[in-house]
Every structure is written in C-alpha cells, then in structure tokens.
C-alpha cells in the first residue's frame with residue numbers, strides 16, 4: 330500500500346492499467362478491428378476515466394465515449410489533443426451547445442429538429458461534430474426509421490457547420506442469447522444506413538457483447554466497447570467468454586478492530602448474527618456508502634487466500650467478518666480480486682448481489698481511493 334492511500338483511508342481499489350491495455354489489444358485482435366472507441370462513461374465504469382483513457386491513449390486509442398457533457402469536459406481536460414475524439418452517447422440538452430463545441434465533443438444526434446436548434450445557437454466559425462444515432466430496437470434514442478435517418482444525414486451534408494464523424498446503433502441483446510432480435514436490429518441498421526449511402530468507415534455497431542460473440546456477423550472496422558476493457562464478462566452468467574481477459578479491479582480493506590465474540594453475543598444492527606461458539610470477528614472500514622451493498626451480507630472475503638465471511642448487517646461505513654483464527658489489526662483483506670491462489674471475481678460478486686458486473690463496478694463510490702498499478 331502506498332502513501333496516497335495511507336493519507337486517505339484503509340479501504341481502496343487497485344486498478345491494473347496494464348490489464349486494461351492488454352484487454353483492449355485482445356478485443357481488437359479477436360474482432361480484427363482497426364479502430365476502438367473506448368467507452369469510459371461513468372468514470373470509466375468506476376475505474377477512473379482519465380487514468381484509463383490515458384493508458385489507452387498510450388497504446389494508440391484516439392476515440393473515447395462518455396455519457397454526459399460533464400464527463401466529456403473532464404476527459405477533454407486531460408486529452409486535449411487535436412486528434413482525440415470524445416463522443417457523447419446519451420441524449421444531450423441542445424441549450425448546452427456552447428459547451429459541446431468549446432470542448433470539441435461529438436454528440437449523438439437523432440433528429441433534424443435537434444440539429445436546427447443547435448445551428449441556431451452556433452456562429453459561422455464553429456463546427457459541430459455529429460454522431461448519428463440510429464434506433465433499431467434499443468428504444469432509447471436515435472433516428473427511428475429509414476426516412477428519419479435519411480433526413481438527419483441530408484441535414485448534416487447540407488450544412489457546412491456540421492461534420493459527420495460517425496453513425497451507430499446499439500444492440501439490446503448482444504450479451505444474452507436472443508439471436509433473432511440481434512439479427513433483426515442488424516438488418517435494419519444495414520438497410521437504413523446503406524439506403525442513405527453513409528460510407529462504412531463511419532459505422533460503429535459493436536459493443537462488448539457484439540465484439541465477443543457476434544464479430545463475424547457485423548462490420549467491425551470500428552468497435553465501441555466498455556466492459557471488455559475492464560476485464561469482466563458482460564454476458565455473465567449466461568454466456569462463456571471466448572477469449573481470456575485480464576482482471577483489472579481489486580477491492581481491498583484492512584482490519585481496523587478485532588474481537589472474540591462469546592457464545593450468544595451478536596453483531597451489528599438488528600443483531601441478526603449471533604455466535605454459536607466463541608468466534609473471532611474483525612471490523613473493516615467499508616460499508617454500503619462505499620458501494621459494498623447491504624445485500625452482500627453473508628458474502629466471503631479473502632485473507633491471505635483464506636476465506637472469511639461477512640456476518641450481520643452491513644452498515645454505512647463498516648462491516649464485520651467472521652474468521653477461523655485471529656488476524657491482527659492492519660491485516661489486508663480482499664473483497665474483490667485475487668488473494669493467494671483464490672479469487673473473488675466481479676462476476677461471482679455480482680451474481681451474489683443478483684445483478685450484473687456493470688452495476689457493481691459503477692456503484693463503488695468516490696470515497697474509495699483508486700490506486701493505479703502500472
């Protein structure tokens with residue numbers, strides 16, 4: 330543990346940036362893509378957007394995607410280079426067109442109406458980069474018919490202030506096994522985009538699920554991925570990974586207090602756990618306000634490759650583990666990741682929480698310092 334962490338608190342996240350780079354190269358190779366748009370929205374799925382983006386920039390990635398203008402501005406402050414593109418994936422408030430242009434962000438656009446309003450707020454020396462969103466079945470945003478797409482594309486071509494940088498769709502079932510819905514979306518995209526005659530170099534369709542399991546069916550000159558960069562299986566537990574990725578994130582804490590419970594003594598709110606025999610327990614300074622969800626009660630943790638168990642209710646800032654022997658204060662405990670020859674994977678953790686890996690990693694709060702391993 331380094332000083333950066335000692336200054337804050339003894340619960341922290343370690344991020345392996347080399348693993349992120351390895352995963353990016355692996356998915357490019359797997360799909361035979363030339364270009365990768367790195368999805369670093371939500372603080373790079375909790376891993377730290379600037380650090381992750383810089384590590385990817387170092388291996389040649391020049392395209393990034395975030396969800397909000399604020400995320401785009403933060404990223405632009407670190408990657409201010411002319412040749413770095415930052416896409417805004419979500420619907421944006423057109424009243425913020427000045428921020429979008431000032432920070433050279435490329436918004437996803439779905440309608441002529443939005444473009445008209447944007448143009449109205451721009452002056453003649455400004456250029457807006459446009460990513461045309463096509464809704465083929467996700468139902469969130471995007472031009473929703475062949476004609477709607479044609480109209481948006483015509484508008485972009487006709488205005489000298491608008492510059493096309495991409496056209497994309499998002500798959501609803503790439504990481505489960507609804508193959509027919511996937512193919513239906515793909516057919517619509519191809520039909521509409523080909524009818525509008527938008528050149529292939531602008532297309533980007535493949536999210537992580539598509540890149541892993543459907544790369545043969547789609548155009549993968551450019552892929553647009555998040556989950557795989559962070560090393561987890563987006564289709565867990567349904568689908569098996571076709572390639573081996575490296576795990577990126579480790580969640581650790583240190584024992585802050587140790588006690589021996591006597592038979593009949595209980596732990597935490599509601600006194601839901603009662604020792605049936607004398608039991609060593611330890612307190613870790615991490616709780617649900619850190620994203621260690623309350624429903625993780627009963628989950629295992631690792632101490633030197635040995636299993637201990639979270640007992641009683643998880644509180645906002647602390648939790649208690651039961652151990653089969655005494656461990657002193659300051660002993661390191663792994664809550665997600667490898668310890669000795671055991672591992673608690675994000676997939677296993679999220680399945681215990683009855684959710685998906687994405688929700689677990691984005692729930693790890695800013696109160697946990699991120700330590701970067703190079």
Ligand SMILES: *Cc1c(COP(=O)(O)O)cnc(C)c1O
Pocket residue numbers: 368370418499536537538553554555556557563
């Ligand atoms: C979040 C998001 C992605 C990345 O998805 P992964 O499954 O994590 O690769 C790609 N495209 C869009 C439009 C998104 O919203």
